[in-house]
Structure formats: structure tokens, C-alpha cells
Amino acid sequence: MRNKNDKQLVVGLDIGTSKVVAIVGEYEPGEPIEIIGIGTHVSRGMKRGSVVDIESTVHSIQRAVEEAELMAGCDIRSVYASISGSHLETRNSHGTAAIRDREVMAADLEQVLEAASAVAIPADRKVLYKESQEYRIDGQDGIRHPVGMSGVRLEASVHLVTGAASAVQNISKCIQRCGLSVDELVPAAVASAKAVLTEDELELGVCLVDIGAGTTDIAIYTQGAIRHTKSLPVGGDQVTNDIAYGVHTPTAHAEEIKIKYACALAQLAHAEETIQVPSVGDRPPRRLARQALAQSVQARYEEIFEMVQDELRRSGYESLVAAGIVLTGGASRMEGALELAEEIFHKMVRIGVPQHVSGLGDVVSSELHSTGVGLLLHGSRSSGASRNTSSAAGNVGSVVEKFRSWFTKNF
Numbered sequence: 001m002r003n004k005n006d007k008q009l010v011v012g013l014d015i016g017t018s019k020v021v022a023i024v025g026e027y028e029p030g031e032p033i034e035i036i037g038i039g040t041h042v043s044r045g046m047k048r049g050s051v052v053d054i055e056s057t058v059h060s061i062q063r064a065v066e067e068a069e070l071m072a073g074c075d076i077r078s079v080y081a082s083i084s085g086s087h088l089e090t091r092n093s094h095g096t097a098a099i100r101d102r103e104v105m106a107a108d109l110e111q112v113l114e115a116a117s118a119v120a121i122p123a124d125r126k127v128l129y130k131e132s133q134e135y136r137i138d139g140q141d142g143i144r145h146p147v148g149m150s151g152v153r154l155e156a157s158v159h160l161v162t163g164a165a166s167a168v169q170n171i172s173k174c175i176q177r178c179g180l181s182v183d184e185l186v187p188a189a190v191a192s193a194k195a196v197l198t199e200d201e202l203e204l205g206v207c208l209v210d211i212g213a214g215t216t217d218i219a220i221y222t223q224g225a226i227r228h229t230k231s232l233p234v235g236g237d238q239v240t241n242d243i244a245y246g247v248h249t250p251t252a253h254a255e256e257i258k259i260k261y262a263c264a265l266a267q268l269a270h271a272e273e274t275i276q277v278p279s280v281g282d283r284p285p286r287r288l289a290r291q292a293l294a295q296s297v298q299a300r301y302e303e304i305f306e307m308v309q310d311e312l313r314r315s316g317y318e319s320l321v322a323a324g325i326v327l328t329g330g331a332s333r334m335e336g337a338l339e340l341a342e343e344i345f346h347k348m349v350r351i352g353v354p355q356h357v358s359g360l361g362d363v364v365s366s367e368l369h370s371t372g373v374g375l376l377l378h379g380s381r382s383s384g385a386s387r388n389t390s391s392a393a394g395n396v397g398s399v400v401e402k403f404r405s406w407f408t409k410n411f
């Protein structure tokens with residue numbers, strides 16, 4: 001039997017516009033991650049993926065992390081966190097490095113990634129994420145796993161995501177104010193893609209679309225590598241606002257009506273179906289045709305999908321995503337969203353939920369948790385690599401260990 005203490009622990013913190021989720025996973029290299037704790041709290045300090053209220057965001061993170069700690073029976077010290085918002089920009093870059101011992105090691109990969117990231121960017125922006133696409137050794141290209149290969153010159157093409165320095169600082173500040181350190185900030189779309197996409201899709205070419213409350217995050221992959229990412233400032237919140245303004249009802253009721261009765265294809269609602277809508281103030285409730293509700297929701301979803309399609313065209317990869325579109329995120333749960341997306345994109349569409357995890361897998365097997373689970377998967381792969389190169393300690397300590405060290409210090 002495996003000893004629990006020998007296992008690595010990793011924490012994903014998804015700071016979304018509608019909710020903050022902390023997920024704790026436990027794993028042994030090469031084995032699926034087991035989810036051992038999850039904490040979630042409503043998020044009020046974020047708008048369209050960016051921090052607009054530090055105190056409120058700190059509070060939400062604290063609550064989510066405390067709940068996850070309690071369930072997992074551990075003390076969380078550092079997290080892989082999501083970042084989103086229209087300030088994110090991407091570019092593909094290229095780097096070269098000498099292979100020090102004539103055989104590629106993890107340190108050479110680090111070096112070539114660093115070289116590719118040394119691009120000229122304005123002072124108010126910073127590179128926050130980098131992921132290799134392909135390697136080339138002494139002119140031989142198309143290499144995906146260069147470690148162990150012989151050669152003298154290593155080249156890499158790398159996907160870089162940059163962000164506005166202030167937005168990056170704000171999100172880091174919120175996490176640090178909770179006494180946590182940031183292992184890495186990962187774009188939400190990249191994290192979600194790691195949780196929901198299959199190897200075949202990555203290989204064939206696919207566009208991942210995570211429709212959240214405040215942002216719609218896109219990640220495009222072809223030939224097994226990331227090619228393009230984008231965060232659009234649209235999402236489910238706008239659908240809720242349309243309903244609130246359209247039928248003159250408070251936002252909380254509009255959200256409830258949306259989840260219970262709305263659909264993104266007007267033809268799915270019968271003409272004679274009606275629903276009861278609470279009014280503002282002490283006016284009496286009214287009845288509304290469900291089809292009228294569906295028409296307004298459909299118009300907003302059409303707009304979101306058309307924005308995604310424009311981005312897909314602009315990226316130049318539209319004809320290369322043979323595996324089609326994978327929708328995820330809370331707003332992808334809307335009835336009729338998949339069918340509407342098929343009509344607009346003229347491609348295969350499926351709804352993706354997190355895979356590749358066990359333990360509380362059922363709890364996180366929801367479109368809402370794609371980013372959180374993806375952060376864990378990314379963290380487990382990165383920390384595995386860093387353990388080989390440095391003495392990186394686990395990011396979670398057991399309560400017993402913490403108590404023991406406190407006891408030793410104080411008595």
C-alpha cells in the first residue's frame with residue numbers, strides 16, 4: 001500500500017466572476033490525481049475576469065480555501081491560480097539554447113523557454129504564461145519530448161500569454177493577502193482545456209470555449225500544441241442582465257428564471273408556455289411567454305458564438321480545428337446552447353466536463369469546475385518536473401505536521 005505522506009499534493013484556485021473554487025488533489029507521478037477536497041464561495045469582487053474589489057475577493061478566496069482545507073484535512077500554502085480578462089494577449093515566439101551536456105535535460109528546456117520569453121513588451125505588461133509547442137534539435141523539427149535526445153542546439157517554438165501588469169498584480173495580491181503563495185498564474189482557457197480535451201482532439205485540432213459568468217475564454221490547439229488563446233468580455237451575466245432589464249425583475253430572480261426556464265433556441269420553447277415573473281418593488285407578479293424569454297436568450301448566445309467565430313477566423317486556425325468546438329463553463333449548461341453552436345459554427349460541438357481525475361471526481365464532474373480541475377492537472381505536471389530539478393517542497397502540509405512544528409517551537 002502506498003503511504004499517504006509520500007504523495008504529492010497540489011491545489012488549484014479558480015477565481016471566477018461568479019464563484020471562487022479551491023480544489024485539493026493528491027497524486028503520485030504517472031497516476032491519476034485523486035481529488036480530496038473542494039471549497040467554493042460566491043465571488044463578488046470580480047468583473048469580467050478582473051479584480052474590482054480586493055477586500056471582497058480576498059474574503060471569497062479565504063472562505064473557499066478554508067472549506068477545501070477542512071475537507072482535505074490539510075493546510076494550504078500555495079496555489080496554481082486562474083487568470084482571465086480581456087487584458088490577456090498572446091503571441092507565438094521562438095527561442096534557441098545550447099544543449100549543455102550534449103543530451104537534453106529538463107534544465108535545457110527551462111533555458112530555451114526563457115530565451116523564447118525574452119520578447120520586447122511594453123513596461124506595463126508582463127509575460128505570465130509560456131507553453132512549448134514544438135522543439136527542434138540540430139535542424140530536426142517536429143520533436144515533442146526532447147528530454148534524453150542528443151544534440152548541441154535546441155530550438156523551441158513557444159506560446160506566450162502576456163497580461164496587464166496591474167491586473168496580474170491585483171490577482172496575486174488577493175492570493176497573497178490570504179497568506180498563500182502563487183505557484184503560477186494560468187490562463188483560465190488553458191486550464192479548462194487540460195481538464196476537458198482528449199488527446200485525439202488536441203491532435204486533430206480543436207477550439208475550447210469556456211463560457212463563464214463574465215468572460216468567454218478560448219484556447220485553440222492543433223497537432224497536439226496550443227496555438228491561440230483569447231479572453232472575451234462576455235458571458236452568462238449578460239444573459240441574466242438582459243432578462244432582468246427585459247422583464248423588469250431583480251437580478252437574483254432573473255438568474256433563477258434563466259436557470260429554470262431559459263433556453264438558447266427559441267424553437268425548443270412551446271408558444272403557449274408561460275412562466276411567473278416576480279416584479280420589482282411591491283407590484284404583483286406577471287406572466288411571461290417562455291418563447292419570448294428564449295428569443296432574448298438566443299440573441300445573446302448568438303452574439304457570444306459569433307464573437308468566438310470571429311476570433312477563430314482572425315486566428316487563422318478556423319479550417320484546422322477538425323475536431324470542432326468543445327463548450328464548457330457554467331453558461332454552456334444552458335439548454336439548446338450546443339444545438340445553437342452547431343448551427344453557427346457549422347462544426348461538431350460537444351459539452352466538455354473535467355476528466356482524468358478520481359476521488360471526488362463526481363463532485364467536480366461539472367462544466368463549472370473545468371478550470372479548477374485543469375489547474376490541478378497543470379500543477380501536477382509542472383511540480384513533477386520541478387521536483388526533478390530542485391528540492392521543491394509540497395505545497396500542502398498536514399494539520400498534524402503543522403501542529404507538531406508549532407508544539408516544538410512553543411514548548
Ligand SMILES: Nc1ncnc2c1ncn2[C@@H]1O[C@H](COP(=O)(O)OP(=O)(O)OP(=O)(O)O)[C@@H](O)[C@H]1O
Binds near residue numbers: 214330
Ligand atoms: N444550468 C445553467 N443554465 C444556464 N446558465 C447557467 C447554468 N448554470 C450556471 N449557469 C451560468 O454560468 C455562469 C457561471 O459559470 P462559471 O462558474 O463557469 O463562471 P465563472 O468561472 O465564475 O466566471 P468567469 O469564468 O467568467 O470569470 C453564470 O452566468 C450562471 O448563470
Ligand SMILES: [Mg+2]
Binds near residue numbers: 017210213
Ligand atoms: Mg470561469
